Amino acid sequence: MNLYKLSIITIITTTLVGCNPKFDVPDPGKGNIDASQYVALGSSMTAGYADGGLYFGAQQNSYANLLAEQLKLIGGSEFKIPYVSQNSIGIGNTNNAPSVLGNRTDCQGTVSLGPVKLAIQGDASVFSSNVYSSQGPFNNMGVPDVKVTDVDLNGYTNPFYSRMASNGTSSILSDAIAKNPTFFTVALGLNDVLNYALKGATSESITPLSGPVGVGFESSIHNVIDKLTANGAKGVIANIPSIKSMAYFNTIMWNSLKLDTASVTNLNTFYTALNAPFSFVEGNNGFVIEDQSIPFISRRLAVDGEFILLNVPLDSIKCHKWGSLIPIPDRYVLTLSEINTIETAINNYNVILKNIANSKGLALVDMNAFFTKIKTGFTYNGVAVNAAFVSGGAYSLDGLNLTARGNALLANEFIKAINNTYGSSIPEINATKYPGVIFP
Amino acid sequence: MIKLYQFIIFFISPFYIFSQGFQVNLQGQKQQGMGGAGTAYMQDASSLFFNPGGASFVHGNSVNAGVTPTIARGAFLDESTQTVSRTNSPVSTPFAAYGLFEVKDSSKLKIGLAIYTPFGSTVQWEENWTGRFALTRLELRAIFFQPTISYRITDKIGIGAGFVYANGRVNLQKDIPLVDGNGTYGHAELAGKANGYGFNAGIYFKPIEKLSIGLTYRSKVEMKVNEGDATFNVPASASANFPSGKFTSKLPLPNVTTLGLAYKINSKLDVALDINYVGWKAYDTLSFDYENNTTSLIDTKSARRYKNTFAFRGGAQYKITHLFAARLGLAYGITPVQNGYVTPETPDANRINYTAGLGYELGKHLKIDVSFLFTHLKRKDTNIETNLSGTFKTNVCAPGISIGYKF
Numbered sequence: 144m145n146l147y148k149l150s151i152i153t154i155i156t157t158t159l160v161g162c163n164p165k166f167d168v169p170d171p172g173k174g175n176i177d178a179s180q181y182v183a184l185g186s187s188m189t190a191g192y193a194d195g196g197l198y199f200g201a202q203q204n205s206y207a208n209l210l211a212e213q214l215k216l217i218g219g220s221e222f223k224i225p226y227v228s229q230n231s232i233g234i235g236n237t238n239n240a241p242s243v244l245g246n247r248t249d250c251q252g253t254v255s256l257g258p259v260k261l262a263i264q265g266d267a268s269v270f271s272s273n274v275y276s277s278q279g280p281f282n283n284m285g286v287p288d289v290k291v292t293d294v295d296l297n298g299y300t301n302p303f304y305s306r307m308a309s310n311g312t313s314s315i316l317s318d319a320i321a322k323n324p325t326f327f328t329v330a331l332g333l334n335d336v337l338n339y340a341l342k343g344a345t346s347e348s349i350t351p352l353s354g355p356v357g358v359g360f361e362s363s364i365h366n367v368i369d370k371l372t373a374n375g376a377k378g379v380i381a382n383i384p385s386i387k388s389m390a391y392f393n394t395i396m397w398n399s400l401k402l403d404t405a406s407v408t409n410l411n412t413f414y415t416a417l418n419a420p421f422s423f424v425e426g427n428n429g430f431v432i433e434d435q436s437i438p439f440i441s442r443r444l445a446v447d448g449e450f451i452l453l454n455v456p457l458d459s460i461k462c463h464k465w466g467s468l469i470p471i472p473d474r475y476v477l478t479l480s481e482i483n484t485i486e487t488a489i490n491n492y493n494v495i496l497k498n499i500a501n502s503k504g505l506a507l508v509d510m511n512a513f514f515t516k517i518k519t520g521f522t523y524n525g526v527a528v529n530a531a532f533v534s535g536g537a538y539s540l541d542g543l544n545l546t547a548r549g550n551a552l553l554a555n556e557f558i559k560a561i562n563n564t565y566g567s568s569i570p571e572i573n574a575t576k577y578p579g580v581i582f583p
Numbered sequence: 584m585i586k587l588y589q590f591i592i593f594f595i596s597p598f599y600i601f602s603q604g605f606q607v608n609l610q611g612q613k614q615q616g617m618g619g620a621g622t623a624y625m626q627d628a629s630s631l632f633f634n635p636g637g638a639s640f641v642h643g644n645s646v647n648a649g650v651t652p653t654i655a656r657g658a659f660l661d662e663s664t665q666t667v668s669r670t671n672s673p674v675s676t677p678f679a680a681y682g683l684f685e686v687k688d689s690s691k692l693k694i695g696l697a698i699y700t701p702f703g704s705t706v707q708w709e710e711n712w713t714g715r716f717a718l719t720r721l722e723l724r725a726i727f728f729q730p731t732i733s734y735r736i737t738d739k740i741g742i743g744a745g746f747v748y749a750n751g752r753v754n755l756q757k758d759i760p761l762v763d764g765n766g767t768y769g770h771a772e773l774a775g776k777a778n779g780y781g782f783n784a785g786i787y788f789k790p791i792e793k794l795s796i797g798l799t800y801r802s803k804v805e806m807k808v809n810e811g812d813a814t815f816n817v818p819a820s821a822s823a824n825f826p827s828g829k830f831t832s833k834l835p836l837p838n839v840t841t842l843g844l845a846y847k848i849n850s851k852l853d854v855a856l857d858i859n860y861v862g863w864k865a866y867d868t869l870s871f872d873y874e875n876n877t878t879s880l881i882d883t884k885s886a887r888r889y890k891n892t893f894a895f896r897g898g899a900q901y902k903i904t905h906l907f908a909a910r911l912g913l914a915y916g917i918t919p920v921q922n923g924y925v926t927p928e929t930p931d932a933n934r935i936n937y938t939a940g941l942g943y944e945l946g947k948h949l950k951i952d953v954s955f956l957f958t959h960l961k962r963k964d965t966n967i968e969t970n971l972s973g974t975f976k977t978n979v980c981a982p983g984i985s986i987g988y989k990f
Contacts, residue, residue: 161978162980164977168665169665256820522968524717524970555663573666582818582821583820
C-alpha cells in the first residue's frame with residue numbers, strides 16, 4: 144500500500160471516528176434502598192394475568208417482573224415467579240381459556256376481529272399441581288382475585304394461590320415474609336371492589352373499611368405493611384385505579400342502541416302499550432336495562448355515565464333484542480348509584496393507602512392517575528396509548544389487565560416513584576419494545 | 584350497531600435533515616473554506632449560486648465541479664431509560680457543478696448553468712431504536728437546475744437572475760406499533776418524486792476597488808409530491824386499515840435573503856462576510872394526504888412551526904504564494920426549530936461551523952480546491968407530538984473537493 148492510499152484511509156477513519164457524538168451515561172444508582180430481595184404482593188396484574196388468564200408469556204411481562212429486571216441493575220437478585228408451563232395455554236378465574244385476537248362470526252354472519260378463546264376450557268393442570276417445591280420460594284406473590292382481607296389468611300383456598308403455596312396452612316403474606324424481602328411492592332385492594340363491580344353489583348360485596356384483620360380494609364392493609372416493614376424493608380404501595388378508567392366498563396357505550404325509523408316505530412308502539420315513561424329516536428339511544436325499582440316494567444333506559452360490562456353477550460344484543468325489547472340483565476350493568484358506591488370505596492381505600500405510605504415513609508405509586516392518563520390517551524415515543532379496547536395498546540383482551548406495553552409503562556410509574564422517594568436512579572424501561580395486543 | 588374495534592392509531596409524520604433545518608450550505612469549495620461566505624466575493628463560476636449579479640464580474644469562461652462527501656453522525660440519549668441510539672446514515676454527497684460563459688469576448692453579458700443540491704441527505708436510525716415509531720429513515724434529495732443571466736451594468740454594478748427548476752425525491756419510513764404473532768412490527772414507507780420552481784436573483788456592487796457588496800434573494804421552492812406511493816406492511820388482520828396507495832404532500836424549501844460584504848485588506852488577504860435571513864416560517868405544517876383513508880389511516884397535519892432565522896458566515900483567504908491559497912472560516916446558524924418541535928428528522932440546534940480550505944492553481948487554467956467543515960449539534964427536547972424526549976447530538980464532518988477550469 145502506498146503512502147497516498149494510507150493517508151486517505153487514515154483521514155477517512157479519523158473522520159468517521161472523530162465524527163461520532165459521545166454521551167456520558169451515568170450508572171444506575173441505588174439510592175438508599177437494598178434491592179437484593181424484592182417481593183411483589185398484589186393481584187392479577189402483579190401475577191401477570193392478561194387476556195383473561197394466567198399464562199407464561201403474560202407472567203413474564205407482568206410489571207412486577209419488568210420492575211425486577213430493572214432492580215437487577217442496582218443489585219437485585221433472581222425474581223422467582225410461579226410460572227405456568229410454557230406449553231400451556233394457561234387458565235382464567237372461571238376455568239376459562241385465555242383469549243387471543245382472531246376472527247369471529249357473529250349471529251348475523253358478520254366476521255370481525257375480536258377476542259377468541261384459545262380453547263373451550265383453560266388448562267386445568269395449572270391448578271392440579273403445586274409448583275412450590277420445583278420453582279419456589281417465590282418473589283412474585285401476586286395472586287389473581289386476592290383481596291386485602293385474604294392476604295394473611297392461612298390455608299387460603301384460591302386455586303391461583305394453592306398452586307404456589309409453601310404448604311396447606313400458609314398465607315400469601317407468610318410466604319412473602321419467609322422470603323426475607325429487603326424491598327417490596329404492594330398493589331392490593333382493587334379486588335376488594337372489582338369483584339363486586341364485575342358482577343354488575345348483583346353479588347359479591349365491597350370490603351368494609353373497618354373490622355379486624357381479614358374483615359376490614361384498613362386493619363388488613365396495616366397488617367400487611369407492618370409485617371413487611373418489621374425488619375426495615377423499604378418498598379412501594381400502589382393505590383387503586385378508578386373503574387371509570389378501565390376498558391372493561393368503557394367499550395360498550397350506554398347509548399350504543401342505534402335504531403332506524405322502523406325500529407323506532409316498533410319500539411315506541413311496544414313501550415307505549417306498556418305505559419313506559421320513555422321513547423326512542425332515530426340514531427343512538429340508551430340501552431333498555433333491567434331496573435327492579437321501576438314499577439311494573441322493571442326497566443328503563445340507560446343514562447350517560449352508566450356502564451354496560453364487556454362480558455355482555457353481544458349476540459343477544461345484535462340478534463335477540465337485548466337492550467331494546469328485552470332489558471339487559473342487571474348483572475351486566477352498573478348504574479350511577481352503583482358506580483358511585485364503588486368509586487367512594489376506592490377513594491376511601493386510596494386515602495388509607497396514602498396515609499400508610501406517608502407514615503411509613505414508603506413510595507406511593509399513583510396507579511389511579513396512571514389509569515386515568517390512559518383513559519385520556521397519551522403518546523409515548525410516537526406510540527398512541529389509550530383505553531380503547533384492542534387498538535389502544537394498553538389493555539389486554541380481558542379489558543381489565545394490561546398488555547406487555549401497558550405493564551412496561553406501569554413499571555415505569557413504579558420506577559419513577561421509587562427514584563423520587565429513595566434517591567435512586569433506576570433507568571426506566573423502553574416500553575416501545577413491548578407489544579400491545581398481538582394482531583393475527 | 585356497536586363499533587367495538589376501531590383502530591385509531593395516530594400516524595405521525597415528519598420530514599428532514601441536517602444543517603439548519605434541512606438546508607445544506609455546501610455549494611462551493613472556496614466559499615466553504617471561508618465559512619460559507621461568498622455573496623460579495625466573486626471567485627469562480629460558483630458565483631452563479633452565490634450571487635448571479637456578481638457572476639458577470641468573473642473573468643473569462645469557467646467551469647467548476649465539486650463534491651462534498653458529508654458524514655453526519657447522530658445519536659440520541661433517552662435520559663429516562665439511559666440508553667443511547669445512533670444513526671448509521673450513509674455518507675451523502677452534495678455536489679455542485681457550474682458553467683459560466685461570456686456571450687462574446689469581453690461582453691458585459693454572461694450566461695451560465697448551475698446544478699446543485701441545496702437541500703437533502705439521508706438519516707437512518709439504528710434498528711428498533713426508541714423513536715422508531717416517529718422515524719426510522721428519511722431520504723431527501725433535491726437537485727436544482729439554474730440557468731442564469733448576469734449583466735455587468737457598469738464596472739461597479741452587476742445584476743443577475745436565474746430560473747430554478749428543482750427535482751427530487753423523498754423516502755420516509757417509520758415503524759407502526761402493531762405487532763403480529765412473530766413479534767414483527769408494522770412498517771410504513773412513503774416514497775415519491777417531487778418537483779418545484781423558483782428563482783435566484785442578485786445584485787453585486789463594487790463601490791471601491793477594495794470593497795464589494797452583494798445582495799441576493801433565493802426564492803422559496805415548494806417541492807410537491809403528487810403521486811407518492813404509501814406502502815404499509817402490517818399484520819394481515821389490520822391490513823384493511825392500512826391500505827397501500829397514493830399520497831400527496833409538499834415540503835417548502837425556504838427563501839434565503841443574503842447580504843454579503845467582502846474586503847481586500849491587502850494583496851494577500853481577503854475577508855468576506857455573509858448574513859443569511861432564511862424564510863423557514865414557510866415550514867409551518869407537514870401534511871400527508873392519503874388517497875385511501877380509513878379510521879386508522881387519516882390524513883395528517885403535523886405542526887412544524889419553524890421560525891425565520893439568521894445565519895452569519897465569515898471567513899478569510901490568505902494567498903501564501905500567487906498559486907496557493909489557504910482559507911479559514913466560521914459560521915453561526917440559529918436554528919429554525921422551536922422547543923417542542925425537535926424531531927429525529929431534524930435534530931436541529933444552534934450551530935457553529937468550523938471550516939478550513941486550500942486552493943491550488945495547476946497552471947493557468949486548472950484549479951483545485953479542497954475544504955473541510957465540522958459542526959457539532961446538541962439539542963435536548965421533548966417533542967409535543969410524539970413525546971419523544973431526550974438529547975440529540977449530531978456531528979457533521981464534510982471534506983470536499985472541486986476542480987475548476989478557466990478559459
